[in-house]
Amino acid sequence: MTKAMILKEPGKFAWEDIEVGDPGRGQARLRHTAVGLNFLDTHFADGSYPAPGYPCILGFEAAGVVEAIGDGVSGLKAGDRVGYCPIMGSFAQARLIDADLLIPLPESVSDEQAAAQILKGMTAQYLLRQSYRVQSGDTILIHAAAGGVGALVCQWAKHLGATVIGTVSSEAKAEFAKARGCDHTINYSAEDFAEKVNELTDGAGVDAVYESIGKDTFLKSYSILKPLGTLVMYGHASGPVPPEEFSKIPMDRYYIRTTLQAYTDTREDRLAVAKDLFDTVAAGGVKLEVGSTRPLSEADKAIEDLESRKTTGATVLIP
Ligand SMILES: NC(=O)c1ccc[n+]([C@@H]2O[C@H](COP(=O)([O-])OP(=O)(O)OC[C@H]3O[C@@H](n4cnc5c(N)ncnc54)[C@H](OP(=O)(O)O)[C@@H]3O)[C@@H](O)[C@H]2O)c1
Secondary structure, eight states: OEEEEEEEETTEEEEEEEOOOOOOTTEEEEEEEEEEOOHHHHHHHTTSSOOSSSSEEOOOOEEEEEEEEOTTOOSOOTTOEEEEOSOSOOSBSEEEEEGGGOEEOOTTSOHHHHHHHHHHHHHHHHIIIIISOOOTTOEEEESSTTSHHHHHHHHHHHHTTOEEEEEESSHHHHHHHHTTTOSEEEETTTSOHHHHHHHHTTTOOEEEEEEOSOTTTHHHHHHTEEEEEEEEEOOOTTOOOOGGGGGGSOTTSEEEEOOHHHHSSSHHHHHHHHHHHHHHHHTTSOOOOOOEEEEGGGHHHHHHHHHTTOOOSOEEEEO
């Protein structure tokens, strides 16, 4: 029997049996061994991002073992260990998936590490190596530095030779981020982060801000950029930026709004981004950490904890 966490309608989940069936042409049947949790799940769970239809299965990141392959699949066989992201439907013990989307896992990366970090790590890759290419000597600001993506960005940016400033909402999160390469933390719940960045940089500002908070931080994030600095917008945990704020942004700064999907649209791109992540892990630049684990049957409660800022690092759900 296979079970999944089904979203019946926004805000209403049920842990129920599902039929998975045999893989069709080009597909694989995957038995999940570990499943990742991402802030993206919270947007779908509360209905602020519309699902393709209800009922549906959330979850965008997982690792597992191939159980069977359909006709036309090459380069993959039963027993292979794989991961994937960002593909909807991972909050299930097993699933069918296009074989083309699967990423082979190196032996050095465990299933739990992959499920925890493959989406977040590939996001960190495109943020730091493609959206704005961090150079040694840069100063950058990463919001939610103790979050899933944030903790990886701190490590990777430090590995690239940047000075890293991170915002966090508590002392415990500050310690966590510092232990992962964040040079300076700012508690943006208690302090004005823009004023603090001005102090830290003697008024010079930063080369790039990685902005994932949205309406609570957007204009202040702009205000701390150097002239011709870059704001990389990749999330809005506090809510979308009101449209009128875009008319207030300074004219001599770059803005890019990005998504992992755009950088992993082809198999070639997906494998290249994943390879850079795994190479950076092998070089000691980034650790793939599992923050906490809980049963997949508690995915609904894990989403609530993520939404209410109770988590640090990455949560893994065990099927
Ligand atoms: N565009 C993409 O390709 C892409 C891919 C992956 C993730 N993302 C985005 O990246 C961000 C981080 O994702 P993640 O999965 O790693 O989550 P996460 O950082 O582990 O969790 C979100 C964090 O945002 C902070 N936050 C600030 N204001 C908040 C609010 N009003 N409500 C809730 N959280 C708030 C909290 O950290 P503090 O308590 O320290 O403030 C919270 O822990 C999210 O915005 C996500 O949507 C985008």
